[in-house]
Each structure stands twice: as structure tokens, then as C-alpha cells.
Amino acid sequence: MNSYEPAAHEFASVARQPGLLTLTRPSQSYWQDAWLRLKKNKRALASLYLIIALLLMTLLGPWLWHQDPTLQDLDVISQPPSFGDTALVVADPGLWAGVTADTATLVPADPDGKLVLTATARIQTVGAATTQYVRVSWDSVPGAAFYLVYRNDHAPESGEDLGLPLGQTLAAAELSFEDRLQLREQDYWYTVIASDEIREATSFTTERIHVQRAITATQARERLLPAPLGATVALQSHPFGTDSLGRDLFARIIEGARVSLFIGIVAPFLFVLLGTIYGGISGYFGGTVDAVMMRVTDFLIALPFLLFMILFRIGFGIGPGESGIFPMLLALVLLRWEDPARLVRGQVLQIREEAFVQAARLLGAQPLYLIFRHMIPNTIGPLLVNLTFSIPMAIFTEAFLSFIGMGVAPPTPSWGSMSNDGLKSMLSSPHELLFPAIFISLTVLAFNLLGDGLRDALDSRMRSRE
Amino acid sequence: MLIEARKLRKYFSLGHGKQVHAVDDVSLGIAEHEVLGLVGESGSGKTTFGKTLIGLYDKTGGQVVYRDRELPQRYQAQDYKRQASEIQMIFQDPYSSLNPRMTIQEIIAEGLLIRDGGNLGSVRDKVVYWLERVGLHGDHLSRYPHEFSGGQRQRVGIARALIVEPKLLICDEPISALDVSVQAQVVKLLGELKQSLGLAMLFIAHDLSMVRYVSDRMAVMYLGSLVEVGPADAVYFSPQHPYTKMLISSNPEPDPVHERQRKDVIVSGEIPSPVNLQPGCRFAGRCPLVEPHCRLETPMLRTVAANHLAACHLL
Amino acid sequence: MSSDIILEVDNLAVEFATFGGSVQAVRDVSFKLHKGTTLAIVGESGCGKSVTVQTLVGLIPMPPGRITAGSARLRGEELLGLSSDQLNRYRGKRIGMIFQDAMSALNPTMTIGDQIAETLLVHMGMSAAAARQEVIALLSQVQIPEPERRMRQYPFEFSGGMLQRAMIALSIACQPEVLIADEPTTALDVTIQAQILQLLESLQRSRGLSIILITHDLGVVARMAHEVAVMYAGQIVEQGSVDDIFYRSAHPYTLGLKAAMPGKTAQKAELHEIPGSPPDLFAPPAGCGFHARCPHVMQLCESKAPPLFGAAHQARCWLHHAQAPTHPLRQQLLATTGNGSC
Structure with missing residues (x-):
């Protein structure tokens, strides 16, 4: 089976010096090894990058995104995400006199009802149709006592399709209507129906009008966008849209991340630290000390978190609607340290016998x-995993408390309270709920996946028994 | 005698009045420069004896005398420190015996730094010397334990124990976790070091042929008590106690002809639980020669040949 | 002679994908198992002996494992590459297996009797009553005292030796032809080991079992084996009858292993260590796997892997090449009867 035929000289023997045992593989510390393992875990790595991005966004966001999260702009309330929109600068609307017909030319209503109301001949816009105002006028209809104006965002198919009127004129002579109701940049179908106070016309005229985004000269000045009338200016972008008070949602998410991540990171750090000290002492001394200390933690588990949260708020004199970050932090730290304490105690008990x-x-x-050189360093791996899993728990707790109104109070945003705000307009402008909810979910998911990855990377006992 | 255990006793409490008689009234001494082999099956108490002897476990009874000085009953940190330069130990499991977060340099230097203070730099030369003395390359100072094989880690453990130049080394099954070819390396290394340093050793193992090779004297433990002790060759080739005979005859030899010729020895039963032992010979339940009074009266060690003692009523 | 071959393995190669790269755990392993005999595969940890047999019974998870070459035939039927259904049909029934750690191989939540009975019900189609009788018979065959009482106990109530006996009872329940024993006595004390070895031997005699015994202990090999394969760094470096291996060792590694064990000689013969440690199988050395530790190393050994020389007694060492310098080892292969020239 062997085809190789060695030459005679190859059988020369090789002299070997008895040497010292050497290693050929490159050296790797515990953390280098763990990092290599983590790098192989695509999900954990993606989560790590996501978390870094979130932290950067929180820390650097205000410098990169200049929008003031507290600035209310009632012109752009509940606006869906927009990017790079422009607007026409138009004159302030002022008071519009409207279009009135000469009373003499009007055909009055026929009391006998023989005169059938017809559709108006035409509808036309007066001036440019912009998001500031749309002014329409129409031709008079013989026998009309007043007119109803409808607005739809699709072409109405029949009279039933029109819905409720946008408004009505007060007199037969009034042949125009000014619409300033939450106009967006899109096409609208305006419909005018004549009425003789008893009946409405069965036929109607619909006009499709394109509305152009515009701001008034005054608004332009307020927003430091000085431009002459008729010019086009670039508007503030709202990548995540605006909320019901016209505040930029992206700026609020950044601002809210501070509260969420502050609670989410500071509280676990504190309770893991507390737990480490407690568990370390309990484990190292063992015996009666350990037994008593562990019964305390058993007792702690039985305490209901929400009840204590409420008690702390009352204790600190924080009324409903007031911000309660500190009691939240305190409740988290005081009621959640028993888990790391048990972990560390178990580890220390085990390492003590190594x-x-x-x-x-x-x-x-x-x-x-012994404690600081041998025990604690060998506990850090599992502790880090515990910490990573505690963070999403704390973030979620904060979000939940803020959602039910026990956390931060307006105007401070937090993802939880923003979700609560968004819930009210969930059907009309879903983005107000969607964005904070997505951020909560992504952050919680990322920390959980990272924790999974860390556990796999750190708990493998260093390939020692392979 | 360098160190001597007098009626050393170690019981572990299991609660509910149950006690494990791990070591029961064992008297055993190790002379200067002597290697005492201690064999027994798992559960015989040989490791507990070693650890109780040097204070890793509190004594339940008896005393240990080291160079005419009685060692404490319960150890405090200071007691360990006082005896650090006299007694050291190497452990069975080469994986758990080295702190995975410390480099080889930190591990080996630990004893010196605790005893004399100073920093890693000041003891570096000494650490390199010991690393090479145990057969590892001096370049591996900043490696971590997980990068080494079992045998190499055991060498690191030896260097850590010997850098403080003790007189007595307790070797707790130092080779049982290693491969055959590596066992010989470690045993030879220990033999060399023993010769050059004049160490006394307690060599705890279950491999009789290896223990015979290493030791001057051999002691056999069964269920917490000493059943036989004597010169290694005498115990190995002319065992007196029925248990020692059973132990030696059940050890298969790497010699097929010998194995084919062997009469199958009757090896009956298993080592019973060492909880709440009653008086009587511990081996009575498995002994092929058992007589009624074996179950009633605990046999004492008696001299059966020169320096050779065994605890059996039938001798 | 060839008609009584039960199991034949040819050129088996297995590798594992790991963090550090692929490990060639088994390289070109061939052996034959004859009816009613014991083949011992001996080697140090990591030499590939366990991987070899676990591959045969489909216990290697794939991935990370991968069979890259070879075949294994049980009475002429190919075993490698079977689906898990097909595997289940012969594993347990035609090949029994016992492990070093009997505790983790048994289900801790089922009684010993139920576990054995379950196998009988599934594989042998027995009725519950018949299975119960068979369990009692099996337990008494493996010399477990009071089988009626012990069969109702759980694994944790058994000592290590008793557990290994129960494991043996379970593995022979379906009357397999082949029993694979993977370090069956490594975790046991020497007196218990003697009992288990005696038990295996008597079962072999009464049932005509063919046993593959994986071990690192040359004493156990000498006690049990008829044929021996010595593995090193994923390869068989020497194989032959037990007397060939012990009295006519033809490979430096086998010699080294023997010299590394203190024999039962009256005078304390010098213990000879094998220097160094086994090679890293992430990157097996180019030439002979043993060359770095070999006392007889030649230039050739560092670059070219040696083939197996010999026929009935084979050794993977260049010293047996016709042109190699005369060396005492060379006589060993030639001394074995039945070995032609190569």
C-alpha cells in the first residue's frame, strides 16, 4: 500500500538532545479565549454591536441630533416619519374674507320643492393649496340655502362614502370654505353639496386638490429659516416622526434611552455588587453565618416588588405624576440582589474546596x-453573565413601571412612558407606539443574546478538560 | 520521625447523628528523607489522612507531631504560614489544582511572594529556575494553566510546592489522572527531586506497583484504618493481611503469560459505607478467612516481620 | 479463519471541526474482530481509541464529527453512513456497549429493572412478564445479589461496581454478538476491576461474545485480550496477538509504554519514561506521529509517515523497512509466525 521507497541515506539516525517541554500553540489568556469564542457567535456579536450603538446613541446622540426633545411644534403633531421634506413659505393666513355671491343673482329656495338641487358646476382653489390652508370656492346652485363641504383622502364613490362634513357655510351667498384642519402633504378630494335646509342635493361635485407642504412666514422666522415668500425651504426631518405634541420622536428616544439605560445599567451594577459582597461573605465563612445570611435572601424573594415600589414612592413623598427614578433604583437594588448573592455564594463554596x-x-x-486573588477572579465569568441578564430585566422593569405611570413623569421621556403615550393614538399614528416599543424590544433582546453568548464563551471552563 | 500521626482521627458529620469514619485512630510516621507509600481503594480514607495530617482538615482526635512539636488541632491562617516552608502538597487533579486565572509565573511565585513579600520581577529568576527544574521551558512564564497538558500542569504544581523548599511533600494521587507514559515522567521527576533535595514524601495512590516503585515503606488503609505497614517490597511480595493479599492479587500485571497462569482470586464484596462503624475487623465482611471473633474485636497492628506490621487476628 | 470475522474495519478516518480548526482524531484505522475473542485497543487519552469505536455505533455527533474515509462491516453489513433508524436497529441488539461512567449512561429516573426490561420489550418483542423473568436472569448472570430486590432500585442506590454490572446486564440483554467496553474499569477500584474483568471473561465464554476492550492499562490488556491494537496519535501503530505485543513488541511506542510501567520484578528496574507528550492533532506531524518522542528516530521519520509493516503482526515503523539499519526491533516482526516479508 505504500508507494514511497526511501533512499538509503534517509535511514540516518537523528541525534536528539533531551530538551525541555515546550508548547506550540500561541498563548491565550482567559479573556482572549472568551473573546474568540464570542466572536464565533454571530448572534452575540451582532447584539454586542447593537448595544454599543445604543450606548453611543445615548451618549453622543444630543451632539449629533440637535432637535430639542422638549420642543413642541403643534404644526407637526403626530407626523409619521419624514426625511428631507421641503416646504413653501407662504404668507400668514390672516383673516380670509371668502368669496360671496351677489345676493341678487341667487335663486332662492323653492318652497314648493319643485326645484331640484343640482351639483355645483365647478370647485376651484383660491390661491395655492398648502398645508397651511386650502381655500376652495364654488359656483352657486339655484335654490341652495347653504353648502356642506366634505373632505376625503380618496375619491368618494357615493353620497354614503362621504362621511361627516368638514363644515358648512352659513348663508347661501357664501360660496367658499377655508380648510385648516390637520392638512398633510397629499391629495384630497373636496366635495361640495348644496342644501335647502330640508334636503340635500343628491348629486355633488368632487374636486381633487393636491396640497403642498408649506409654512407661514412667521413660522419660518421662528424656526430660523429666513426666506422670502414663495421660496422653498428645507424642513426639519423627523426620522421617527413626531408625537401628539409635535415633539421629535427620535430626539425623545435618545433622551428616553438615558433614563432606560441608566436604570438598566446602574441598578444591576449596584445589586450585583451588593450581591457579590453578601454572597462572598456568606460563602467564605460558611456554617451558621451562611445559614442565617441565606435565610435572609430566602425572605427577600418573597417580597412583592410592586408593593415595595409603591411604598418607596409614598415614603419619599412622591405623588402620582411625579418622577420616581430614585425609588425605582432603590427598589431594584434592594429587592434584586439575592440572585447574584446566591450565585456568588455557590461559586465561593465550590472554589473554597478547589x-x-x-x-x-x-x-x-x-x-x-484567598478571597480577592483566588475566589473573586474565578467568579467574574458567571457574574458577568448574571449582570448581562440582569440588565434587560431592569430595563424591562423600568419600562413597565413607566408604562403604568409609576416611573418617570412628563416631560422627562423614557421608553416606557413614551409607549404609554403612543398607546393612545395607536390606530391613527402607530409610529408613536412602535418606535419606543421597538427600542425596548431590541435592547432587551440584544442584552439577552449577548448574555447567552457570554455564558457559552465563559462557562466552558476554558477547554481545560478537552 | 519527621512527622508522626498518633491515633489520628477524622470523622465527618452527616447530620442526624451519622458520622463518616474517614480516618479512625491511625498511627503512622514518616522519617526524614523517607518515602512512605499509602495505598487503599477509594473510600479508604487515604486522602483524608494526608489532608488531616497537614491541617487541611480539622482533627477529630489524636495528634500530629512534627519534629517533636505538636501541630495545632485546628489551623488558623497563621499556622499554615508557619509550616509553609516545612510541608507542602501536590494534588490529584491537575486541572483544579492550578488557578485558571493566574499565569504560570504567578502560580509558581505565589509561595515566595506570600512568605517573603516582593513582586514578580524580584523572584523571576527563581521561578524560571524551578520551571526548568521540573522540565518546563522557561519561556512559558506568562502562559495560563489551560494551555498545558495534565502532566505539564502536575509539573507546575510540583514547582509551586517545592519553590519554598519544604522538608515534607504530600503527594495526593499525583499520577492517577495522567496517562501511563506521563506517569513515569512525573514519578521519575519526583524521585530525582527527592534525591537531590532530601525530601520526605507521603505518596498516596491506588496503583500498587507504582507505589512499590516509589516508596521505601508502604502502608495499606482499609475503611479508615491502617491494616498493614512495612518495607515496600515486603508488603508487595509477602503481604500479610488478607486485604493486602486481595488488593495485590487483583492488580493485573502487564504480562499475558503471568495473567493466563493466575488462579482467579476470590475477590468478594465491595468496600462498605464508612458511616457509624461498629467495633470488629473492618474487613470481616469481605474476608475469605473470617472467623467469628473478627466481627467482635478490632484487631491491633502487630509486628509480623522486621518493621512489618499488620492488623489481623489470624496472624 | 476469515469466516469467523464478526467485525471488520477498513481505513477508518474521522475528523472533528473545532474552534481551532479540524482535528484528525482517527487516521487510517483498520482491524478485524474474530468471533469469541477480545480485541483490546490500547492507547493514551486523545489517541482516538474511543472515537474509533464510538464511530462504529454512531455515537459521534455529526457535525462536528465527520467520517472522511473507510468502512466498517458487521458480518459483511456496512455500518457507516446508516440512518439513525437503521442504527437503532443494530445498536443495542447486535452491538452492546458499556462505558467508563455507568452512572451517566443509565437513566437516573428509572429503576434498573425497568431500563433493562424496556430494551427487551423494544428490541426483543418480549411480553412484560417474560421481560421481568429475563431481567432477573440477567441480573443474576452478572452476579448482582438479590436480583428481585435490586431490579426495583434506582441507579443512585447502586455502588460503582454494581452499576457497571447493571450496565453489562443491559448491554447483553439483547444477546449482541459484539460488546464494546470503553474503559469499563477505569473508574473502579482494583478489587472491583478484578470482579468485572472476571465477569466479562465468563460472559465471553458462556455466550461466545466478541469484545472490543478500550483501555489504557496494559495490565488489563494482558489479562483480557487475545488481539491487541496499540493506538497513538489517531493511528494504529502496532497490532497483533497479545503475546506479539508484550513479548515481541515491534514499535518503539509499545516498548516505551511497557518500560514506563513498573513491572512485578523483584529488583526495582529503572523506570523508563517516554519523553515529551503526544502531538497536537490540530496539525499532525508530517512524518511518523511518534518521531518527536522516539529514541530511534531517523531522518526519514520526520518527513514520511511509515506504512504498516508485517501481516499478522503489524507495526507502523520505518525500522522494519528492508533497507533500514539492523535493529533489535526488526527481529520482532520476523519472529512472528505467519508474517511474510513485506
């Missing part, structure tokens, strides 16, 4: 040295 701790003992190590 041979390397016994070896260090025999070498004369003092208790503090």
Missing part, C-alpha cells in the same frame, strides 16, 4: 488574599 485554594492555604495565604 485544590488551588488548598494549595494557597498551605503556602500561608491570608483570608483576604
Whole structure:
């Protein structure tokens, strides 16, 4: 089976010096190894990048996105996401006199009802149709006492399709209507129906009118966009739209991330630290100390979080509608440290019996040295995993509390309170709920996936037994 | 005697009045420069004896005398520190015996730094010396334990124990987790170091032929008590206690002809639970030669040949 | 002679995909198992001995494992590449398996009796009553005292030795032709090991079992084996009858292993270590896997992998090449009867 025929000289023996054992693989510390493993985990890595992006957004966002999250712009309330919109600068609307017909030319209503009301001959716009105002006028209809004006965003198919009127004129002579009701840049179908106070006309005229985005000269000045009338100016973009008070949702998400991530990161850090100290002491000393300390944590688990949250608010004199970040933080830290405490205690109890701790003992190590040199460093892996899983829990708790109104109060935004605001207009402008909800979900998901990845990367006991 | 256990006893409480008699009244000494092999099956208490001897476990009873000084009953951190330069230990599991977060340099230097203070730089030369003394390359100072194989880690453990120049080294099954070819490496290394440093060793193992090879004297434990002790060759080739005989005859030899010729020894039963033991010979339940009074009266160690003692009523 | 071959493995190669790259765990392994005999596969941890047999019974998870070459035939039927359904049909029924860690191989929530009975019900189509009788018979065959009582106990109530006996009872329940014993006594004490080895031997005699025994202990090999394959770095470096291996060792590694064990000689013969450690199978060395630790290394060994020399007694070492310098090892292969020239 072997085709190789060696030459005679190849059988020369090789002299070997008895050498020291060497390693060929490159050196890797615990963290380098863990990072390599984490890098192989695509989901965890993507989550890590997402979390870094979120943190950068929170920290640098206000410098990159200059929109003031508290600025209310009632002209753009509940606006869907917009980017790079432009607008025409138009004159301030002022008071419009409207179009009136000469009373003499009007045909009065026929009391006998023989005169059938017809559709108006035509509808026309007066001036440019802009989001500031749309002015329409129409021709008079013989026998009409007043006119009803309808607006639809599609071509009405029949009279039933029109819905409720936008308004009505007060007299037969009034042949125009000024519409300033929440105009958006789109096509509208305006319909005018004549009425003789008893009946409405069965036939009607519809005119499709394109509305152009515009701001008034005054608004342009307010927004520091000085431009002559008739010029086109670039408008403020709202990538995530605006809320019901016309505030930029993106700016509010950035601002809200501060509250959410502050609670989400600071609270776990505090309670994991508290738990580490508590669990470390309990585990190291063991025996009766351990038994008593662990019963305290058992007791702690039984305490209802929401009740304590309410008690803390009352205790700190925070009324309904007031911001309660501090009691929230306190409740989280005081009621959630038992999990890391148990983790650390278990780890310390286990490590205490490991041979390397016994070896260090025999070498004369003092208790503090043992704890800080041998026990804590070997607990950090599982602790980091615990911390990573605690963060989404805390973020979610904050969001939940703010959602039910026990967290931050207006005007401070948080993702939870923004979701609550958005819920009210969920059907008409879903983006107000969608964006904060997406951010909560993404952040919680990212931290959970990262935690999974970290657990796989750190808990594998360093390939030691492969 | 360098170190001597006198009626050393270690019970573990299981609660509900149950006690594990891990080590029961064991008297055993190790002379200067002597290697004492301690064999027994799992559950025989050999490891517990080693750890109780040097204070890793509190003693339930008895005393340990080291160079005419009695060692404490319960150890505090200071007691360990006082004996650090006298007694050290290497452990069975080469994986859990090195802190995975510390570099080889930090691990080996630990004893020196705890004893003398200073920093890694000041003891570097000494660490390199010991690393090479145990057969590892001096370049591997900043490597982590997980990068080494079992045998190499065991070498690191040896360097850590010996850098403080102890007189007595407790070897707790130092080779049982290693491959055959590596076992020989570690055993030879220990033998060399013993010779050059004049160490005394307690070599705990279950592999009789290896223990015979390593030791001057051999002691056999069964269920917490000492059943036989004597010169290694004497115990191995002319075992006196029925248990030692059973142990030696059940060890298969790497010699097919010998194995084909062997009469199958009757190896009956298993080591019973060491909880709340009653008086009587511990081995009575498995002994092929058992007599009624074996179950009533605990046999004492008695001399059966020169320096050779066994605890059996039938001798 | 060839008619009583139960299991034949040819040129098996298995590799694993890992974080660091692919590991060639088994390279070009061939062996034959004869009826009623014991083949011992001996080697150090990581030499590929367990992977070899686990591949045969489909216990290697794939991925990360991958069979890259070879075939394995049980009485002429190919085993490799079977679907899991087909695997289940012969695993347990035609090939039994016992492991080092019997505790984790048994279901902790089922009684010992139920676990054995389940196998009988599924594989042998027995009735519950018949299965119960068979369980008692099996437990007494493996010398578990009081089988009627013990069969109602759970694994945790068994000692290590008793658990291994129960494991053996389970593995022979369906009367397999082949029993694979993967380090069956490594975790046991030497007196218990002697009991288990005795038990395996008597089962072999009474049932005509063919046993593949995986072990690292040359003493166990000498006690149990008829044929021996010595593995190193994923390859069989020497194979032959047990006497060939022990008395006519033809590979430096086998010699080294023997010298590394203190024998039962009256004088304390010098213990000879094998220097160094096994190669990293992430990148197996170019030439012979053993060359870095070999006392007889030649230039050739560093670059060219040696083939197996010999016929009935084979060794993978260049020293057996016709042109190699005369060396005592060379006589060993020639001394074996039945070996032609190569």
C-alpha cells in the first residue's frame, strides 16, 4: 500500500538532545479565549454591536441630533416619519374674507320643492393649496340655502362614502370654505353639496386638490429659516416622526434611552455588587453565618416588588405624576440582589474546596488574599453573565413601571412612558407606539443574546478538560 | 520521625447523628528523607489522612507531631504560614489544582511572594529556575494553566510546592489522572527531586506497583484504618493481611503469560459505607478467612516481620 | 479463519471541526474482530481509541464529527453512513456497549429493572412478564445479589461496581454478538476491576461474545485480550496477538509504554519514561506521529509517515523497512509466525 521507497541515506539516525517541554500553540489568556469564542457567535456579536450603538446613541446622540426633545411644534403633531421634506413659505393666513355671491343673482329656495338641487358646476382653489390652508370656492346652485363641504383622502364613490362634513357655510351667498384642519402633504378630494335646509342635493361635485407642504412666514422666522415668500425651504426631518405634541420622536428616544439605560445599567451594577459582597461573605465563612445570611435572601424573594415600589414612592413623598427614578433604583437594588448573592455564594463554596485554594492555604495565604486573588477572579465569568441578564430585566422593569405611570413623569421621556403615550393614538399614528416599543424590544433582546453568548464563551471552563 | 500521626482521627458529620469514619485512630510516621507509600481503594480514607495530617482538615482526635512539636488541632491562617516552608502538597487533579486565572509565573511565585513579600520581577529568576527544574521551558512564564497538558500542569504544581523548599511533600494521587507514559515522567521527576533535595514524601495512590516503585515503606488503609505497614517490597511480595493479599492479587500485571497462569482470586464484596462503624475487623465482611471473633474485636497492628506490621487476628 | 470475522474495519478516518480548526482524531484505522475473542485497543487519552469505536455505533455527533474515509462491516453489513433508524436497529441488539461512567449512561429516573426490561420489550418483542423473568436472569448472570430486590432500585442506590454490572446486564440483554467496553474499569477500584474483568471473561465464554476492550492499562490488556491494537496519535501503530505485543513488541511506542510501567520484578528496574507528550492533532506531524518522542528516530521519520509493516503482526515503523539499519526491533516482526516479508 505504500508507494514511497526511501533512499538509503534517509535511514540516518537523528541525534536528539533531551530538551525541555515546550508548547506550540500561541498563548491565550482567559479573556482572549472568551473573546474568540464570542466572536464565533454571530448572534452575540451582532447584539454586542447593537448595544454599543445604543450606548453611543445615548451618549453622543444630543451632539449629533440637535432637535430639542422638549420642543413642541403643534404644526407637526403626530407626523409619521419624514426625511428631507421641503416646504413653501407662504404668507400668514390672516383673516380670509371668502368669496360671496351677489345676493341678487341667487335663486332662492323653492318652497314648493319643485326645484331640484343640482351639483355645483365647478370647485376651484383660491390661491395655492398648502398645508397651511386650502381655500376652495364654488359656483352657486339655484335654490341652495347653504353648502356642506366634505373632505376625503380618496375619491368618494357615493353620497354614503362621504362621511361627516368638514363644515358648512352659513348663508347661501357664501360660496367658499377655508380648510385648516390637520392638512398633510397629499391629495384630497373636496366635495361640495348644496342644501335647502330640508334636503340635500343628491348629486355633488368632487374636486381633487393636491396640497403642498408649506409654512407661514412667521413660522419660518421662528424656526430660523429666513426666506422670502414663495421660496422653498428645507424642513426639519423627523426620522421617527413626531408625537401628539409635535415633539421629535427620535430626539425623545435618545433622551428616553438615558433614563432606560441608566436604570438598566446602574441598578444591576449596584445589586450585583451588593450581591457579590453578601454572597462572598456568606460563602467564605460558611456554617451558621451562611445559614442565617441565606435565610435572609430566602425572605427577600418573597417580597412583592410592586408593593415595595409603591411604598418607596409614598415614603419619599412622591405623588402620582411625579418622577420616581430614585425609588425605582432603590427598589431594584434592594429587592434584586439575592440572585447574584446566591450565585456568588455557590461559586465561593465550590472554589473554597478547589485544590488551588488548598494549595494557597498551605503556602500561608491570608483570608483576604484567598478571597480577592483566588475566589473573586474565578467568579467574574458567571457574574458577568448574571449582570448581562440582569440588565434587560431592569430595563424591562423600568419600562413597565413607566408604562403604568409609576416611573418617570412628563416631560422627562423614557421608553416606557413614551409607549404609554403612543398607546393612545395607536390606530391613527402607530409610529408613536412602535418606535419606543421597538427600542425596548431590541435592547432587551440584544442584552439577552449577548448574555447567552457570554455564558457559552465563559462557562466552558476554558477547554481545560478537552 | 519527621512527622508522626498518633491515633489520628477524622470523622465527618452527616447530620442526624451519622458520622463518616474517614480516618479512625491511625498511627503512622514518616522519617526524614523517607518515602512512605499509602495505598487503599477509594473510600479508604487515604486522602483524608494526608489532608488531616497537614491541617487541611480539622482533627477529630489524636495528634500530629512534627519534629517533636505538636501541630495545632485546628489551623488558623497563621499556622499554615508557619509550616509553609516545612510541608507542602501536590494534588490529584491537575486541572483544579492550578488557578485558571493566574499565569504560570504567578502560580509558581505565589509561595515566595506570600512568605517573603516582593513582586514578580524580584523572584523571576527563581521561578524560571524551578520551571526548568521540573522540565518546563522557561519561556512559558506568562502562559495560563489551560494551555498545558495534565502532566505539564502536575509539573507546575510540583514547582509551586517545592519553590519554598519544604522538608515534607504530600503527594495526593499525583499520577492517577495522567496517562501511563506521563506517569513515569512525573514519578521519575519526583524521585530525582527527592534525591537531590532530601525530601520526605507521603505518596498516596491506588496503583500498587507504582507505589512499590516509589516508596521505601508502604502502608495499606482499609475503611479508615491502617491494616498493614512495612518495607515496600515486603508488603508487595509477602503481604500479610488478607486485604493486602486481595488488593495485590487483583492488580493485573502487564504480562499475558503471568495473567493466563493466575488462579482467579476470590475477590468478594465491595468496600462498605464508612458511616457509624461498629467495633470488629473492618474487613470481616469481605474476608475469605473470617472467623467469628473478627466481627467482635478490632484487631491491633502487630509486628509480623522486621518493621512489618499488620492488623489481623489470624496472624 | 476469515469466516469467523464478526467485525471488520477498513481505513477508518474521522475528523472533528473545532474552534481551532479540524482535528484528525482517527487516521487510517483498520482491524478485524474474530468471533469469541477480545480485541483490546490500547492507547493514551486523545489517541482516538474511543472515537474509533464510538464511530462504529454512531455515537459521534455529526457535525462536528465527520467520517472522511473507510468502512466498517458487521458480518459483511456496512455500518457507516446508516440512518439513525437503521442504527437503532443494530445498536443495542447486535452491538452492546458499556462505558467508563455507568452512572451517566443509565437513566437516573428509572429503576434498573425497568431500563433493562424496556430494551427487551423494544428490541426483543418480549411480553412484560417474560421481560421481568429475563431481567432477573440477567441480573443474576452478572452476579448482582438479590436480583428481585435490586431490579426495583434506582441507579443512585447502586455502588460503582454494581452499576457497571447493571450496565453489562443491559448491554447483553439483547444477546449482541459484539460488546464494546470503553474503559469499563477505569473508574473502579482494583478489587472491583478484578470482579468485572472476571465477569466479562465468563460472559465471553458462556455466550461466545466478541469484545472490543478500550483501555489504557496494559495490565488489563494482558489479562483480557487475545488481539491487541496499540493506538497513538489517531493511528494504529502496532497490532497483533497479545503475546506479539508484550513479548515481541515491534514499535518503539509499545516498548516505551511497557518500560514506563513498573513491572512485578523483584529488583526495582529503572523506570523508563517516554519523553515529551503526544502531538497536537490540530496539525499532525508530517512524518511518523511518534518521531518527536522516539529514541530511534531517523531522518526519514520526520518527513514520511511509515506504512504498516508485517501481516499478522503489524507495526507502523520505518525500522522494519528492508533497507533500514539492523535493529533489535526488526527481529520482532520476523519472529512472528505467519508474517511474510513485506
